[in-house]
Amino acid sequence: MTVLLVAGGTGQAGSAVVREALARGFSVRSLSRKAPPPSVALDGVEYVSADAATGEGLAAALDGVDVVVDTLEGRGGAAQKRFAEAGRRLLAASHGSGVRRAVMVSVAQCDELPIGYYRSKAAKELVYREAKLPTAIVRASQFHSLLDSIFRSTERLRIVPSVRAARLQPIDVRDVARALVDTASEEFSGHSMRTVSGPETRPLRDFADEWREATGSRARVLELPLPGTFGRYFSEERNLAPGTEFGTITFSEWLAGRGEGPANLF
């Protein structure tokens, strides 16, 4: 049986990949610094501890692995600065262990916005494009859960924030997992990149209205003008990747399923 290691397998995207890979018959190992609590650990998954940023535990974690799916995150501060380096360490250890191929998730259009978080994604993509083993990058548009957390962020002020003139194409993390496992299942060589986005491209305002309706929030939607680099990124629609629709689960379907069933992660 093919052994698939999910780096970051206890996280949002990673746990969706773990479920998808299990369902497709892979032998699944999950790598993270902390083991998950027994209440959320999945049957049939081998959970191992390693730190990709320092390299500690990586060689042992990768022993016997055929394919790596990298869903690591590094938000803010030192983790963001070391994000690309963590990818480099993971790939070096993978190459050393005889891993056949590696797939990483990245952010759609991350090379179009010069902010630190996106730069760290683009820097890690470069590491993957220069790797000694075959690699594939799957860029994903914003997860539905990200919109949810943005809309929720100012709820106590009775405001649902939106950005005037911004359109988005959010995707369900289960669809992202499907794309990642599709790619990981292929016998490929060289280096490649694709982008996957959700089924709808609509104004952020529409999603905010749907969110209000679904959650019963009485906060009002406030459409803000966004100045500067961020503003141009949205008004020039450099955040969009037309023609990359892949996901089938809409934002309203995701909202309707929140809190239900084992496939829902939140």
Ligand SMILES: NC(=O)c1ccc[n+]([C@@H]2O[C@H](COP(=O)([O-])OP(=O)(O)OC[C@H]3O[C@@H](n4cnc5c(N)ncnc54)[C@H](OP(=O)(O)O)[C@@H]3O)[C@@H](O)[C@H]2O)c1
């Ligand atoms: N949110 C979005 O809208 C969106 C859209 C497109 C792409 N993405 C990308 O998807 C990726 C995953 O995001 P996510 O929201 O699923 O992240 P997440 O929920 O924060 O999960 C991150 C995972 O990585 C592990 N991890 C972090 N640092 C580690 C380290 N040094 N060594 C080993 N494991 C480590 C975490 O476990 P421990 O903390 O226990 O180590 C956890 O399992 C990110 O690269 C993100 O940019 C996100």
